[in-house]
Amino acid sequence: MQKQKEFIKVIKENEGIIFKITLVYSSNEEDQKDLYQEIVYQLWKSFDSFRGNSKISTWLYRIALNTSITYLKKEKRNGNRVSLNSVLSNKIDQLDTIMEERIKVLYAQIKKLNTIEKGVILLYLEGKNYQEIGVITGFTVSNVGTRLNRIKQKLKEQIIK
Amino acid sequence: MELEEMRNEWQEMSKKMERQQLLTDKLIIEMTQEKYKNKLKSISIPETVGTVICFLSAFYILVHFNKLDTWYLVVCGVFSMLYLIILPVKSMRSVKKMQRINISNKSIAQNLIDFARSKKQFWLVQRVGFYLSFIFIITILPISGKLLSNKDLFLENKLWYFYVPVLIVFMLVFSKWGLKHYKKATQSAENLLKELE
Incomplete structure (x- = not known):
């Protein structure tokens, strides 16, 4: 019961992060709802391994990104799904009013990057430093730097087009 | 900006x-x-149904094995039974391995490596199974003929002139689609591994 309470608290505090990740990694609303639910499930599954062992944000980003990268590729959507319509639609509405036009363009361009690049740039935009990105992704600090430079270049070219 | x-x-x-x-x-x-x-649900239903059908078929052949009265029917019977037992087990294990990738406490890079490897392994099993199914079709036909209607199809021209060519055409059409899918899937796994280099 205590575990459940702690978990609910963590999810509520970080629902925005999960939402942003699902937005980048899914191509339509159905996929997004499914991915959102899968991430929450995977977080619950690994909640025990997190408690006290690592920084909450590291754990959460790792699980959410890993789930996003592998889930949509390997699973067919089946079975019942909890209705997230109202939650996600409200979030999207809010996002529309909150987001500046420039961020919308950026979001659209990020979606065009490859799987790994999406994760790296997302972590960078979320304010993570090279070292933190390295811990979450498993890349060395210099590799993170190289990748980010490449992504910056790619984004610039895409936005200019 | x-x-x-x-x-x-x-x-x-x-x-x-x-x-x-x-x-x-x-x-x-x-x-x-x-x-x-x-x-x-998603793990148990389709895989269990497929495996049970294969196992029941293998069991049926085993129970009626004494009816296979020539050396070539015995060879066909042994091959069919092995195919019906080994392949579903291998296939199920590779699917489960892919589904069971534990994403907790693993870096994204490691997770991707595991995923790409298990995906390649899964498709290798599918490919081997696919090629073996050509032989299976040829072995299961005479077995069925013998066990279900006590006919030795090897002695009937119909087997070679009709059933086998029809099935081979069907398999060739199917193989084109299957191999395309296989190539695409393994290529994407390889690309993923390359991206990590």
Whole structure:
């Protein structure tokens, strides 16, 4: 019961992060709802391994990104799904009013990057430093730097087009 | 706009967005429970049904094995039984391995390596199974003829002039589609591994 309470608290505090990740990694609303639910499930599954062992944000980003990268590729959507319509639609509405036009363009361009690049740039935009990105992704600090430079270049070219 | 500026704007947006908490306790619990039920269903139903059918067929051949009265029918019987037992087990194991990738406490790079490897392994099993199915079709036909209607199809021209050519044409059409899928899937796994280099 205590575990459940702690978990609910963590999810509520970080629902925005999960939402942003699902937005980048899914191509339509159905996929997004499914991915959102899968991430929450995977977080619950690994909640025990997190408690006290690592920084909450590291754990959460790792699980959410890993789930996003592998889930949509390997699973067919089946079975019942909890209705997230109202939650996600409200979030999207809010996002529309909150987001500046420039961020919308950026979001659209990020979606065009490859799987790994999406994760790296997302972590960078979320304010993570090279070292933190390295811990979450498993890349060395210099590799993170190289990748980010490449992504910056790619984004610039895409936005200019 | 420079990426640095975008980063600042992104974080401004995030702050505003994260203030809005829309998920309820009930919804969070329901999400995990529903997903858990779905997982059990998606793993068990199709794979179990397929495996049970194969095992029952193998068992049927085994029970009536004494009816296979020539050396070539015995060879066909042994091959068919092995095919019906080994392949579903191998296939099920590779699917489960892919599904069971434990994403907790693993870096993204490691997770991707595991995923790409298991995906390649899965498709290798599918490919081997696919080629063996050509032989299986040829072995299961005379077995069925013998066990179901006590006919030795090897002695009937119909087997060679009709059943086998029809099935081979069918398999060739199917193989084109199957191999295309195989190539695409293994290529994407390889690309993923290359991206990590």
